[in-house]
Amino acid sequence: TFAVVLGVAGLVLLALRAIPALAGTGRPAVGAAARIWARLVRAVDYRRLLFAYLAMISGVSLQLALTAYWIVFAGGSDEAFVGLVIAGMMGATICATPLWTMAMARLGAKRTALVAAIAYAGASFLLLFVPPAAMMVWAPPSFVLIGAAFAGIQVAPFSLVAHLIHADADDATQGSEALLTGIWTAGEKVGLACGSGMAGLSLAAFGFVSGARHQSAATVEAIGWLIGLGPALLVAAGCLILFAVRPPDQVR
Numbered sequence: 001t002f003a004v005v006l007g008v009a010g011l012v013l014l015a016l017r018a019i020p021a022l023a024g025t026g027r028p029a030v031g032a033a034a035r036i037w038a039r040l041v042r043a044v045d046y047r048r049l050l051f052a053y054l055a056m057i058s059g060v061s062l063q064l065a066l067t068a069y070w071i072v073f074a075g076g077s078d079e080a081f082v083g084l085v086i087a088g089m090m091g092a093t094i095c096a097t098p099l100w101t102m103a104m105a106r107l108g109a110k111r112t113a114l115v116a117a118i119a120y121a122g123a124s125f126l127l128l129f130v131p132p133a134a135m136m137v138w139a140p141p142s143f144v145l146i147g148a149a150f151a152g153i154q155v156a157p158f159s160l161v162a163h164l165i166h167a168d169a170d171d172a173t174q175g176s177e178a179l180l181t182g183i184w185t186a187g188e189k190v191g192l193a194c195g196s197g198m199a200g201l202s203l204a205a206f207g208f209v210s211g212a213r214h215q216s217a218a219t220v221e222a223i224g225w226l227i228g229l230g231p232a233l234l235v236a237a238g239c240l241i242l243f244a245v246r247p248p249d250q251v252r
Helices: 002-023 029-042 044-074 079-107 109-129 132-167 176-205 217-243
Strands: none
Touching (some): 109 132
């Protein structure tokens, strides 16, 4: 049921983004749709980058959705500490954004995205080694590292997709740039929904009891594995897809 709802929601988002783009061309809708479809078929690197980003943002969403469960049930802390950890992560993301922008000027957007994704996967994997008894000591700095890497995952792919869209543009597909940008934005929302959905399904699969003050030892252990290994694998999968994306100057 969740997969069906998610698929319908994604199609609705894409349709809402497509309508303004089609209407703004001033041409018959069928002809415009055909040209845009041809553009999507041709934009191989755009599609690869989109799927890579979907995998990465799904991993981020999965981790954020599991953070409260990990801290409260595995670490025995309260919800106030959850807010502190998330605030530290977001603060690191904001502070690291200019640094990733400078890195893009030296390395290029694709290499920067790869470095950021590898850093995020590595920082997530380190959560597997945080002892529950010392979570209040190690969780904040761990999430600061994750937040700093997340800034690169946000900045570099957005820069790369803009260059890819413009590099592959021509007069025959005029107006489709707005649609491709809309698809990217809608894809981000779908990725966030996928990560949260995976978190809910995983918790249910490992016996999480909603509303219970305590969970079984097996469930608590599973949460620890999920929050470290799940995001790391998803972001690593995004890296593998990203390797196949050609730089904008090689698109034509």
